[in-house]
Amino acid sequence: MxxxxxxxxxxxxxxxxxxxxxxxxxxxxxxxxxxxxxxxxxxxxxxxxxxxxxxxxxxxxxxxxxxxxxxxxxxxEAPVQPEAKLNDTHITINSPMVGTFYAAPAPDADPYVKTGDQVNETTIVCIVEAMKLMNELEAEVKGKIVEVLVQNGELVEYGQPLFVVQPD
Structure with missing residues (x-):
């Protein structure tokens, strides 16, 4: 390594x-x-x-x-999961790297965001762990979380959509 x-x-x-x-x-x-x-x-x-x-x-x-x-x-052409409710106004927050998706800062903590939450450009939405490094991912968009596309602990690929956001 x-x-x-x-x-x-x-x-x-x-x-x-x-x-x-x-x-x-x-x-x-x-x-x-x-x-x-x-x-x-x-x-x-x-x-x-x-x-x-x-x-x-x-x-x-x-x-x-x-x-x-x-x-x-x-x-x-990063694939969007079929259940995603995308339309012309929705955008996705994509994984910047290959790693493990964590919705919360600790196993017993509440998730950073959930469906319906408002986010802004600096809101931390998840952690992607890569090579034992915990990388906090910011929303980089202002809006409302419409859908969370991955489960806690799931492996994610580079460019894979993680969240669907309705921008403000």
């Missing part, structure tokens, strides 16, 4: 480079670092070797383009 100092150094290296997305998996632990830009992702995808020699490989450039398009589509 990477240490905090190693992660900080990795972030500094990425910040100075042209790489926009890095994904690392080590001993079952996953780390994703994404630069926040409006430009297309400049990634170095992992290309698996064929399992048999009978497999005909596409040109490597075509493989890279397909994987980058697939990666961008997954980020842009």
């Amino acid at each position: 990477l240490k905090i100092q190693e992660i900080k150094e990795l972030i500094k290296v990425i910040d100075k480079s042209t790489i926009d997305l890095v994904k690392i998996e080590q001993d079952g632990t996953k780390l994703t670092i994404k630069r926040n830009t409006d430009q297309p992702l400049n990634t170095a995808p992992i290309v698996e070797a064929p399992r048999t020699q009978e497999v005909v490989q596409q040109p490597i450039q075509q493989q890279v383009e397909e994987q980058v398009v697939t990666s961008n589509e997954k980020v842009a």
Whole structure:
């Protein structure tokens, strides 16, 4: 497992480079670092070797383009659970990382927010735990919580909708 100092150094290296997305998996632990830009992702995808020699490989450039398009589509089209009551005015609060969703600061505490609660830009709505770090997530929008889309203790993905909000 990477240490905090190693992660900080990795972030500094990425910040100075042209790489926009890095994904690392080590001993079952996953780390994703994404630069926040409006430009297309400049990634170095992992290309698996064929399992048999009978497999005909596409040109490597075509493989890279397909994987980058697939990666961008997954980020842009984060799935919304069917029970979500989205309409043109509702927005979602999405997970900024892969981790475990916690609705409350402690197992025996009340949740940060529940359906019907008013929130503003700085209201803490949940915690997403990643690599033993508890990351408080702020609403970043002013409005009313219409629906909570995930259960306490559930694993969440990057970009996964967590809350539906009716903005003020």
